[in-house]
Amino acid sequence: MEVHDRLTAVPLAVFNTAADLDHAVAAARPLLIKGLLVRWPAFAAGRESPTALNRYLKSLDRGLSGTVMEAPASAEGRFGYGRDMREFTFSKRQQGISETLDRIERQMGRANASTVAIQMLPLATHLPDFIAQNPMPLLPQTAPLLWLGGRVRTQIHHDRDHNLACVLAGRRRFVLFPPEQVANLYIGPIDNPPPLSIVDLDAPDFDRFPRFGEALKAAQVAELESGDAIFMPRHWWHHVTSLEPYNAMVNYWWAHNRQASKIRTLAFWPRSLRSKTCRQPSEAIGGSCSIRTSFKRQAVPSITYPRICRACLEPVVRPLALRSSKS
Numbered sequence: 001m002e003v004h005d006r007l008t009a010v011p012l013a014v015f016n017t018a019a020d021l022d023h024a025v026a027a028a029r030p031l032l033i034k035g036l037l038v039r040w041p042a043f044a045a046g047r048e049s050p051t052a053l054n055r056y057l058k059s060l061d062r063g064l065s066g067t068v069m070e071a072p073a074s075a076e077g078r079f080g081y082g083r084d085m086r087e088f089t090f091s092k093r094q095q096g097i098s099e100t101l102d103r104i105e106r107q108m109g110r111a112n113a114s115t116v117a118i119q120m121l122p123l124a125t126h127l128p129d130f131i132a133q134n135p136m137p138l139l140p141q142t143a144p145l146l147w148l149g150g151r152v153r154t155q156i157h158h159d160r161d162h163n164l165a166c167v168l169a170g171r172r173r174f175v176l177f178p179p180e181q182v183a184n185l186y187i188g189p190i191d192n193p194p195p196l197s198i199v200d201l202d203a204p205d206f207d208r209f210p211r212f213g214e215a216l217k218a219a220q221v222a223e224l225e226s227g228d229a230i231f232m233p234r235h236w237w238h239h240v241t242s243l244e245p246y247n248a249m250v251n252y253w254w255a256h257n258r259q260a261s262k263i264r265t266l267a268f269w270p271r272s273l274r275s276k277t278c279r280q281p282s283e284a285i286g287g288s289c290s291i292r293t294s295f296k297r298q299a300v301p302s303i304t305y306p307r308i309c310r311a312c313l314e315p316v317v318r319p320l321a322l323r324s325s326k327s
């Protein structure tokens with residue numbers, strides 16, 4: 001039995017109006033919405049074949065290059081930290097969208113192929129006609145982003161906005177953890193965004209990461225087929241597995257109030273740092289900080305943050321530093 005087989009399912013919901021989505025936001029609980037996209041031409045093309053969806057997307061391409069991620073075959077689709085937590089398993093390059101779609105299709109089923117993916121591509125700039133042809137009445141003011149690629153495994157992370165993620169082709173498994181599970185997820189360096197968990201969800205090492213078992217007790221899972229969508233409230237941690245050789249999704253990120261969202265995000269980090277202590281508080285403000293993690297007792301090497309992202313962390317680190325210098 002695999003780890004995700006033991007998890008609680010994300011509850012099902014029917015969304016007809018923007019008000020339904022507002023209720024979900026207020027409840028701050030994830031929901032699975034089946035068949036939300038069935039009227040979209042992009043869904044019909046995705047149902048037909050990868051070639052048909054690629055053909056449709058290429059017909060909308062305005063010729064701008066976009067960010068393309070690529071991980072070597074040895075990473076087995078895992079988009080996360082490399083050996084050194086300052087590096088990732090994947091690289092990023094600017095490339096043409098149509099040529100990348102062709103490349104992703106060519107990689108399907110090829111032995112020892114690297115995993116190529118378009119992630120977070122703003123459709124408003126790159127394929128603007130997609131938006132009118134595939135409208136999302138639940139979020140009429142929000143522009144979607146495109147995620148398309150092979151069997152990608154996106155490591156556990158969180159985002160600061162609410163998310164409506166909609167599968168156009170293939171299948172995607174989402175494993176979600178409530179925000180407060182941060183203490184059990186073993187998050188890596190926060191100055192290397194987005195901070196990711198260092199635990200491999202597919203093969204967790206419970207000797208190194210004993211508290212991850214607690215996180216799994218609170219986790220929820222949903223497997224989306226083409227046409228399905230998932231609502232993820234902001235700050236919910238998530239791991240996403242693209243399950244087919246070709247997978248496509250659009251997502252909508254939104255926050256009702258950007259400023260409030262930023263403040264909430266800043267207020268969030270002290271909770272995750274609560275059980276960590278700054279060894280050199282004065283340096284924490286200046287730029288270099290070594291934060292002893294709470295994992296130390298479990299014989300996990302402490303994570304060193306070599307360069308704190310000062311602008312985003314100062315409001316968080318300064319109170320910790322002051323508290324620590326008084327004691």
Ligand SMILES: O=C(O)CCC(=O)C(=O)O
Binds near residue numbers: 165172
């Ligand atoms: O689909 C993926 O691989 C990642 C998606 C994701 O992280 C998101 O929608 O926030």
